Amino acid sequence: MEYSENSILKNLKLRYDTFTNVEKTIAEFFINNKELKNLSSKNVAESLFVSEASLSRFAKKCGYKGFREFIFEYEKNISKYNKEEISNLVINTYQDLLDNCHKIINKDQMKKIAHFLTKSKKVCVFGMGSSGIAAEEVHLRFMRLGLNIEAVSDSHRIKMLASLANEESVIIAISLSGTTKEILQGISIAKSNGAKVIMLTSNRSYHLASFCDEIILIPTIKDLEAGDCISPQFPILVMIDVLYTYFIDNECYYKTKLNTLNALFKYDESDIII
Structure with a gap:
């Protein structure tokens, strides 16, 4: 899908994580x-x-022969920019993140995590702030499939539920930064109790591996957590939707889903006055 976004800006955003600190300043x-x-x-x-x-090296790293060619293309693109194109910038940001989600999806990992969820007796989703909103969405979606699942965004309850976790529990932790203290404390406690820990984060630090059984990487852009341009929940929910699809593809889930749907329909019918 093509939009009229400034293509050179898109190029800079896509390459941003590969830049040195000096190059990031230029970008x-x-x-x-x-x-x-x-x-x-x-x-x-x-x-x-x-x-x-440094400018010359930066331009070459972006795929241009030199800084002069980079500026020529930049000025050509920036001259087209006006306030009416802001909506396209928002749409293109979503599109960029969606494309990056597609690139980093690990199918084998998704199947493995779906199996964890199928075999679990209790699932807790930890998230705070904007990640807490995403956690609640995860809770509602998987609850309809019959999972015994709960979303937790309070720091005290995170610790309490983590301490009650065991080998039959799965903890899904959501933190874009991967540095939220309360989340890290919670998964550390749960992991020590034998729970399976799944983390959704954009943080690629190897240190997180000691807390987690699986890490689902989330694509991000600069200042995504601030929510200045788009909702920071978007890339999280995309990856959750992928996991959701792998989960419903697992035959073991059908019985629990049928029980959930029967309960809903039974309640609705008993509420009808004839």
Whole structure:
């Protein structure tokens, strides 16, 4: 699906995680700039306190022959920018994240986690802040399939439920940053009690592996957690939807789903007055 987004900005966003700190400074300047100005290598270098050689290396890393070619394409694109295109920027941000979700999905991992959920006696979803909203959505979706599942966003309840977890429990922890203290404490307690721990995060730090049985990586963009452009729950829920699909593809879930649906229909029928 194609939109009219500034293609050079899209290129910078996609490459952002591969940049050095100096290159990230340069990239942020061009991503945030919304007007034409003196963009000579000398002027940009002085403004950013970087060398002109750094600008040249940056341009080449972005796929251009040099900084002059980069600026030519940048000015051509930025001149088309206006406030009417803001909606396209939002849509393209969603599209970029969706494309990145597709790239990092691990099918074998999803099947494995779906099996964990099928065999579990109790599932708890930990999340705080915006991740807590996502946790509640996970709770509602999987509850309809018959899972004994609960969403928890209170720090005290996270610790209490983690302490009650055992070998038949599955903990799903959601933290984009992967550094939320209350979440890390909770999964550490649950893991020590023998629970299976699944974490959804954009943090690629190897340190998290000691807390988790499986880590579902979530694609992200700069300042996603702030929610300034799009909902930070979006990439989380995309990956949850993928897991949900693998779960319902598992034959073992049908009996529990049927029991749940029968209970709902029975309640609705008893409420009818003839």
